[in-house]
Amino acid sequence: MSVAVVRRDGPVLVRAYGVRCVETSISADADTAFGIGSCSKAFTSALAAVLVDAGAIDWDDPIRKYLPSFELYDPWISDHVTLRDLLANRTGLSRASAGEYGSDLSRAEILFNARHIQPVAGFRDQFTYSNIGYAAAAEAMALSVGHPFDRILNDYLLTPLGLRPGNMSRADDNVAAPHYQIEGKVRAVPAMFVDNLLGAIGQTMSAREAATWLRFHLAEGKSSAVGSSRQIKETHLLQTARRDQTLNDGYGLGWHVRNRRIQHDGSIRGFRANIWCDLAGGLAIFVATNLGSGFAHFAVTNRIIQLMRGETVTDWITHFDEVLRKEFIDRVTSFNEEKRKEPVSTSRWSQEEFVGTYRHEGFGLLHIEPKDNHLWFRIDGLSGFDGPLMRFSSLGFEYQGERDAMALARMAFASPPQGDRARLRFQSDGHTIQGLTWDDWFGSARFVRS
Template sequence: MLRYSFEPQRTQRNAEETHNGWFALLCVLCVLCGSNSLGAQPRPVDRAALARFDAYVAKAVKDWNAPGLAIAIVKDDSVVFAKGYGVRELGKADPVDAGTRFAIGSTTKAMTVAALGMLVDEGKLKWDDPVTKYLPDFRLSDPWVTPQITVRDLLTHRTGLGNADLLWAGADYSTAEIIRRVRYLPLAYSPRSQFIYQNIMYAAAGQVVEAVSGMPWEQFLRTRIFAPLGMSATVPLLADLAGQPNVASPHAEIDDTMRVITNRTVDPVKAAGSVWSSVSDMAKWMKFILDSGRVGGNQLLKTATVKEILTPQVVADHEYPTFDAVHAHFFDYGLGWFLQDYAGQAIAMHTGSIDGMCAIIGLIPDKRIGVYVLENADHIELRHALMYQVFDMYLGNTGHDWSAELKKLYDGLTAQARTAQQRAEAQHVTGTHPSLALDRYTGTYHSDAYGDVRVTLNGETLHATFGRAYDGDLTHWQYDTFRANWKNRQSGRGTLVFVPDGTGGVQALRAFGATFTKIKQN
């Protein structure tokens, strides 16, 4: 049986040493960057500066072709700017304002961490407790690894599990069933040796909240976070939005045209990213974190717990192209927060992305500066530009037009992706035919982890279905490879590769990054 090497359990002393080392590194960076901003006071930002910023955002929204956007800025105990731009839905006149609700995506993760932090403060759990202490049925594929996984591991994307989003984004399972099926997925790396972003492990963290507190995760957030902070417009689940006013619609570019699309629910992995909110409410959340867990004189999270949350836990892959653009020197992950440097400052940030919606939160805790951006279009990376533009405005940095610079960067990356796609299409081998009669491809293909793909034949056309998101006709591409034209166009196009068994039948199907074995008919 394969064994995995584990790093020593991280103690509170180690955490403090890491935090102090992080601070020392920033001091060195200030010298290297010629910046004294670490000890200097933030630049005063007056009404004229905010008016210029308002005009800047309005122009940027048009430049990036964003249907709608909202942004809030917090300084100390005050919301100094909160405004909406554009429309909630293309083709309709309803404007976005500071109270418009959007999906906040993975910026939900910090709320799940805060919920666990409250339970830590109450002595009901410890960050380094094994997950099985609270979820006895929790299993990974290696029985030796399972009892070693801690609550901290769930929150830092280092459990050894690779990307498994197909379990919730494509299939149709409950939270409990999604987590049960994780036991059938092979580990992608030795736990605690790498960082692979993981939504399902945050869903498990949400179940820890439920097991320890005795209430559903969504109820815990409503009663312990949203209500005390006065976040009255915020709801924990997409299901809660039915009939609610002032809600943005998701958009995506399909066939080179920005179109309204349907919401993809994140509720099955709710603790990873299901919250909907407005920038007005998220400004209250930012003030809460910047004030070290206090609101209205009440300490909802201990200062030491907030410090631990914002302390680097693991080196993260700098998957954001903006990392190099802003010349950051390090990129780590805390508990529910990405941590990096910018202009000699320690930055805590996180993005949120789900079909047709995206978000970003950025904090400079030492200066008590926060910015939150919500957009109703898929991966409009203006969010990054506005975050850095706000930081520059307060730090007194000049010389960057982050909207223009990052638009050029992302336009270039988009062009590269299109070229790569064209090259892939050019590899198409023409003049081939399926090796079998079409009816030989039909049947049910099974994966213990993901479930079943069903392939049927309608006349001369094969048809495939999987979960709630994938349903469409197949057209022959080359050899035993077929292209899927999914009815839900936001799912894009799929490729299904059938594997013949050498005896006139098919033994397996490769699709969605997984292998499904054909179930033999009796």
């Protein structure tokens, strides 16, 4: 675990705990880099602030000014979407995890496929989280300057701040290995390939680097080697309000914003991270773990906040365990309700009728194949994402593989469905099976039977 706690006038704690990798038992230190997942988005928005200040781009320029080939589902939105829209997550694009990262697709293919992904909300209507928008913004910035994104990030932001080049492909050997708990034991797994989504994910950071990064934001660009105070402040301002919250709560540019506090968490294979800054109170915290499960990054952040404020400390581990327990109960309850309402025993559909190839223009071909006495799922372009499908209702199946089956290095065995795994649902016209949806991994996308 890597931790940095910073006041406006300097660091309070800069330290790492535990080991870089369980297989070597080499201790982590304050310079050990950890994957930070979507906390990378704040680097992208800060780079945009620097380029706006330099006159290379403008927040409200249409993205096609720099990336003419970029298209979204709606042609009018494609013509009018701006850099600000993409960084504020207000394009209406949904999060479709399986189609965004961990895939074998190139960056160009991911951006091309955005035109086939239907929006889940109106343009500039509300906050909808999307990694593809950040990848597009990063590519537009790269084209505006004439160099690859990772180079301009280093030249315009990281190097002036005294930070090392920091994506997951860094050659530095002081990098934590990603881990998962597999069959009751913590094991190291291969790092995820992230080059196809740089700008959205992929950065790494050590506790010492985090201390510098946190002070940069607490100062809001004042006396900084990069950017103007005004443009850095712009990234901290609310751009998109949440529909179910007050106007003080929503998303800025690379940050979740609530009053004068900014925060972002991130997850990537084998890592979890959280960054929290109280801009008014002058306190900022970074916590990263190289274990890709659990809520330690949130629990430690919240504990430090309470300690620094002199408040009674909550048992955050128990709190988050209860959150997980409730989510599990809710998921199993809906599973059992569907089983009761649409029992397999009275279904008109035989298992063989689901076998076939299903297509989505943005995510490619999804194959449902027979295997032993159950079905098997695989999808082109997502190696390692395959496994058994176990039927639990007339049109519902539970996926019993792992999202990162190759990374987890485990075999997927079919077992009676229990309701705690990812689920997909087929659709019919009453005569034949027409398609399927899989909200857990593909958002609102519908795969149509070929």
